[in-house]
Amino acid sequence: MSSDYRLALDNCIKCSICVSHCPVARVTDQFAGPKQNGPDLERFRLEEPAAVHPSVGYCTNCKGCDVVCPSGVAVSAMNCRARGEYVSMHGAPLRDKILARVDRMGRAARLAPSLVNRLAGLRPLRLLAEKMLGISAAMIMPRYAQKTFLELYKPQNVGDTGRKVLYYPGCYVNYNAPEVGLALAEVLAHNNIRVEVEQFDCCGLPLIANGLLDTARDQAKKNLAKLQGYINRGYDIVTTCPSCHLTLRQEYRELFQLNTDPLHEKMLDVFEYLSVLLQQGKLVTRFEELPLQVGYHRPCHLKAAGCGVPSREILQLIPGLRVADLDAGCCGLAGTYGFKKEKYAISQAIGRNVFNAVKELGVRQAISECGMCQLQIHHLTGVAVYHPLQVLAQACGHGKWLAK
């Protein structure tokens, strides 16, 4: 389906299915909802770009509306453009500009990660940040790792399978959760595949979500050019973050009209990649027993990628492991959204279902592919949350990947 078609207004049959599935519209009346902010107002915006409802800032860009729409309308892309329009007219608050630059924050934190972590946990400072900037004092901050993934990663010596894999780690893995990238390297090494890494720009999703589309477009072009280079040299590209994955593959095309076709066959969620190996009979399925029950949370952006739950098939191969689907919808954090003072309560209200599901299933550990979902689930429930790759790496037998 071409993006023109997906954007076309006339496809909207006004069924309101998107409204009834929008996690934000469900919990607050401050948001006019996907239908109104999307196809309804888009009609006016075609004539008058300023016809943006200010409540468009309440959309989390979870893409739930796109997923459920029976007519294939790209509601969230309309919302993103509208927000971009709004921000270019009215400017973005300093807070949003800071939050949107997770890459810069990560680089800044490199100077003294422990100090940054400590400061970020100090109550008086948090209150100050809430007052001065509007960053919620109640939300926990992601911790910065002592060393980035790119610093920590050492190529392992593995047999030659002829497979070339480049890993796009994304900012969160690089600065905050390098263990996920290392787990990926471990799992692929288990299959005699070596991982290549390189410094990329942030995929730009936080910028897009905060309406800073121009900067995001520049980064998109740079990233695509670099990725194309690897594809030309016969590499498969794997990702571990559903949001980076979706942004590179879909948002670049839908929002910036960039050609992402080459990525479709070549860029895979790492579990999709492993599934391909499994189908070809080339996956090393020698796993240690893991007597564990975990709750699985499906990130919205994985849902939006329309590829199912790639980790499921692989995790089923681990003896002893039981994975229970939390099936609780959006966790509510939505990247930078839940850190905003005026949105924190909304984000917590959305996440209530996740809290209930964890309680009901009585699980002590949870897994989810998205780093931000992990943070939120931990914040909501207190349980330890891992990337499914950490579970898989544990089952591959070397190291303690589930220690927290």
Next chain:
Amino acid sequence: MNKYTDVLIIGAGLSGLMAAAKAAEQGKKVMLVAKGMGAVGLSSGCIDLWGYNLEDPNQVCQDPLAEIARLCAVNPQHPYARVRDVLEESLLFFRRVCQENGYPYLDHRGGNWLLPTALGTLRPTYLAPASMALGDLQQVRGVLVVGFRELKDFYPDVLAANLKKSGVLQANCPLNTLMVCAGGGELTPNTLAHRLENPVVVDRIVDQIKPHLLPGAVLLLPPVLGERWDSQVAKNLAEKLGHPVYEVANIPPALPGQRLQQMLLHHVKGRGVEVVIGCTVNGARVADKRCTEVLATGAGKPIKISAKTVILATGSFLGGGLESKPGKAWESIFRLPVETGHEKWSARDFLSMAGHLFNQMGIKVNEHLRPVDKTGEVIIENVMVTGANLAGCNHPIEKCGNGVAVASGYKAGKLAGEVGE
């Protein structure tokens, strides 16, 4: 990406979900892909089986199963004629799944319920969720219709006036209305339902209602009592009031249909079905009358899915299962033929009692739900068709939409479950 599965179901409406539940129960590896959500989330949430008498369409049908048996004799082209063998067991299966998930559906001693709508009219239906299953209105000793200031599209006075006119209530039955406040603002059914999940808000509503309650009264409310199927709002409200409360059918988006959809999705996921919504099937490869591969796109990325059995549960024109241009209609994935006839596709009146021809369009199938051509020859052997995609029924008039979806989805799932290795 390539995917392999025993049973591939295309469509996440009621018929697709039923097929998934049944096939998974028989131990098959099942995958369900859909472009978006189905019509069940827009429906009242009630399962209509057969609404009115065949000979006299003004008379509510007292025994839908018997009426369907007669229908199949006079109209062997009706989808029910293809699923009659499993009709009763499909309804039992549906009710068992609902029961197991704590969201029971009730029948009315084998007849039709006659349930009030938000407009105060009465509509026949076969199965209703417990929160809507209001028994005989004739027996009721008082009615209080409660609306919410925050909610548009529900006017207690309209409901009450029309209900009075309908003549079902006893002449001396008191019928009152009341507007309550759930905390201000302007709310959609979903937002209001969310607010009502908070016990403090429910207590406030109870306080507002209590002074207006007459002994023996039942309460009629808009369908907003609880967001999810496992919500306790209706139950708590009734307990705190000491009076039974019922949700009436309302225009979409109404919560009961959404709850049914959520519950079934939850059920099939729990049974190991891989559910992929937001994935459009654009075409298929067919060789030697067998579908070898289905071609889909999720977020722009091509996915190929092979399956032993494919169940086409893509609905009608609404969700894109059927497509059309002037004078021509076709099924959108396999390009199966859709007969359009020579008459006009729609009647002049939107609410015509004769119904619109476009509602009857769809795929012709044999008794195994396989698509057939004009001569009755099977077109594709490992494909089965269900629900609103089937030709020959006129659900808005006949009141059989969800009934056909339940029975045909169940039958397809059952047949798929019997396909050998």
